Amino acid sequence: METASFAELVFGFVYAVGTDADPVISVLNNYLEQYGYQSKEFRVSKKLQSLNLEIPFEDISKSQRMNALMDAGNKACELAEDNRMLAVMAINDIASHRSEDTQKRPMAMERTANIIRSLKRPEEVQLLRQVYRPGFFLIGIADDDDSQRAYLTKEIGLTDVETDTLLHRDQDEHQLYGQRTRKTFYLADVFVQRKGDAYKKQLERFVDLIFGHPFKTPTREEHAMFMAYASAARSAQLGRQVGAAIATQEGDVIAVGMNEVPSQYGGPYWEGDTNDDRDHIKRGDSNTLYRKRIVGSIVNKLNKKLLTDANVQPIIERVIADCRRQAVSDEIKKLSAVQIEKDKAAFTCIEDVTECIDSSELRDITEYGRAVHGEMDAILTCARIGISVRGKYLFVTTFPCHNCTRHIISSGIKKVYYIEPYPKSRARDLHSDAICFDEREAEETGKIPFLPFVGIGPRRYLDLFSLELSSGRVIERKNDDGTPSEEAKMARPPRVPMLPVSYLEREDRLLEEFGKVLRKLQGVNHG
Numbered sequence: 142m143e144t145a146s147f148a149e150l151v152f153g154f155v156y157a158v159g160t161d162a163d164p165v166i167s168v169l170n171n172y173l174e175q176y177g178y179q180s181k182e183f184r185v186s187k188k189l190q191s192l193n194l195e196i197p198f199e200d201i202s203k204s205q206r207m208n209a210l211m212d213a214g215n216k217a218c219e220l221a222e223d224n225r226m227l228a229v230m231a232i233n234d235i236a237s238h239r240s241e242d243t244q245k246r247p248m249a250m251e252r253t254a255n256i257i258r259s260l261k262r263p264e265e266v267q268l269l270r271q272v273y274r275p276g277f278f279l280i281g282i283a284d285d286d287d288s289q290r291a292y293l294t295k296e297i298g299l300t301d302v303e304t305d306t307l308l309h310r311d312q313d314e315h316q317l318y319g320q321r322t323r324k325t326f327y328l329a330d331v332f333v334q335r336k337g338d339a340y341k342k343q344l345e346r347f348v349d350l351i352f353g354h355p356f357k358t359p360t361r362e363e364h365a366m367f368m369a370y371a372s373a374a375r376s377a378q379l380g381r382q383v384g385a386a387i388a389t390q391e392g393d394v395i396a397v398g399m400n401e402v403p404s405q406y407g408g409p410y411w412e413g414d415t416n417d418d419r420d421h422i423k424r425g426d427s428n429t430l431y432r433k434r435i436v437g438s439i440v441n442k443l444n445k446k447l448l449t450d451a452n453v454q455p456i457i458e459r460v461i462a463d464c465r466r467q468a469v470s471d472e473i474k475k476l477s478a479v480q481i482e483k484d485k486a487a488f489t490c491i492e493d494v495t496e497c498i499d500s501s502e503l504r505d506i507t508e509y510g511r512a513v514h515g516e517m518d519a520i521l522t523c524a525r526i527g528i529s530v531r532g533k534y535l536f537v538t539t540f541p542c543h544n545c546t547r548h549i550i551s552s553g554i555k556k557v558y559y560i561e562p563y564p565k566s567r568a569r570d571l572h573s574d575a576i577c578f579d580e581r582e583a584e585e586t587g588k589i590p591f592l593p594f595v596g597i598g599p600r601r602y603l604d605l606f607s608l609e610l611s612s613g614r615v616i617e618r619k620n621d622d623g624t625p626s627e628e629a630k631m632a633r634p635p636r637v638p639m640l641p642v643s644y645l646e647r648e649d650r651l652l653e654e655f656g657k658v659l660r661k662l663q664g665v666n667h668g
Contacts, residue, residue, distance in 0.1 A: 146634055147178075147252045147635070149251070149253050149254070149255065149276060149639055150178065150253070150254045150255070150277075150351070151235070151254075151255045151277045152279075152280060153257045153260045153269055153279045154256070154257065154280050155259055155325045155326050155329060157289055158207065158307050158322075159288075159292045160284040160292070161335070162259065169344055172344060173254045175348075176252075176630050176633065177630075178253065179252065179254070180256050181254070182256045182257075183234045183255065183256065185214070185230070185231065185261075186210050188230050189210055189214055192213065194213050194217065197209065203299060208310075211311070214227055214261065215314070215319055224264035224318060225268040227260075227262070228257075228266075228268045231269075232272060235255045238250070248641075257269070261311075261320035261321065261325055263321060266279055266325060274639060275604065275612050276637065276638065276639020278331070279331075280329060280333065281329030282333055282335050283335065283594075283595060285578060285593075286578075288335065312564070323564070324561075326562075327561035329598050331347045331597050331598055332560070332593065332595050332596060334593075334595045351637075352633040352635055353636040355617070355618045355627060356618070357606075360596055361388065361392030364392065365386045365392070365394055366536045366558065367602045368384075368386040368536070369385050369397065369537060370384055370600070372386065372398060373538050375401065376409075377419050377420070378400050378401060378420060381400070381539070382399070383400040383514065383515040383539045384399050384515050384538045385397065385398040385399070386537075387534070388536065389534070396519045396520075396523045396526075397519055397522070398520070398521075399515050400512045400513070400515045401518070402418065402511045402512050403513050408522065408525070409512075409518060420512070427511050432506060505564075505565040514542065515539075516541050516548070517548060519535070520552050530552050530554055532553060533554060534555060534557075535549060535556070535557045535558070537559050537560075538559070540559045540562050540563040540566055541557065541559070541568060542563060542565065542568070543567040546571070547572065549589070550575045555589065556590055557589065557590070558593075559591065560593070560598075575589060576590070577589070578591055604637055605636065611637060613636045613637030613638065
């Protein structure tokens, strides 16, 4: 049966436009070399320029070139009718470098790390995980807005307007084949900080964990965020799962929470409650329902004031009647209908008005949801059991909305860590007097810092930290004589190796290995 080997690894990077990723990737290559691994890099941007997409890349400005690359990625996905297409190109590139055995079958490349930069769509990540399983790791490079803007304006030379356009487009294009960096970033296995040199130690620790370092354990922040992540799994909300945890500065988790409909007995409903009345049981999202009602009420109020064909018809009839006093009513209606048909494009359609209002910022309202949000659930849990949250740290899987933010401020929470950005939140606009997004500014002003989480992502917590519950090999911490066991770097294979065979092949190999003894136990006579 297969054992852990120095199997191939695949790393994907996700980062926002304006993030200088070169130093991070260079450091990763250096650390991998210490384990005897050589890197092969696939750059999506370089591949896009070689495709036959009829998108020019020569003799254009830097801003135009960056937009052209985004256009090319979108067009490639559109032509393929599949948002995974750029990941397919990366997989094709990896496969093209393989040697073949005597039977012309592709062979795995031991001690090889394939690096893909950069991923922009959740579907790309999902495909890479399906193909390479635990041997694929997504690295999210966190960078603050100021650093991104400075890189684009001062180093690349873009204008402020060009920078704003690119940053907004990069996060979420709101189209079928557009890129969605924000949602892709949330899927990372590890989050490193680009600012300063912090990413060096963060990457070193991550690589050590990949290769099964027996004594690297979770940080306070990683443990608390894992608890928040685990808590999110309790939510049955129709839109998203959000988890939160409140911890002391010393790292003690004192409460968790999730977004869910509250029960009459305090706290959210639990699975199995006899009075369970969550949204999936009521068969609808109340926030969506009320938003539609608001849109409908606005359209109804506007209806008689809109330039629709129904509203214009009597106006034209009156004009024609005034001009032709002798015309009969039927003839006037016929003439007005002909005129309306000619000028129909100039008239307003009720359906279009409804769609415009529904797709406006009104779509971002969250006030009518029945669920208590994860942050509030954690804070209220502390209130129910009599624990003060003043001076505590809040960990949440998604950036707090503006409603939760005002309660976070009022409660006395000292610091907030989050993973996924939340564009619907107006926290920055409404509470800039009390919150900030930089630790140094927080120290200078006393404001509450809202900081991106840095460390091992919750989804790989058990894989990299558990001795026995990992999907990979078991880690031994001591030798037979009781001394700590720690192999040299070059002797350590990956903790969760990427096996180059399918589960069907593994079945065959296992049964072949144990076939003889299995038949003996079953009493099968071999003559």
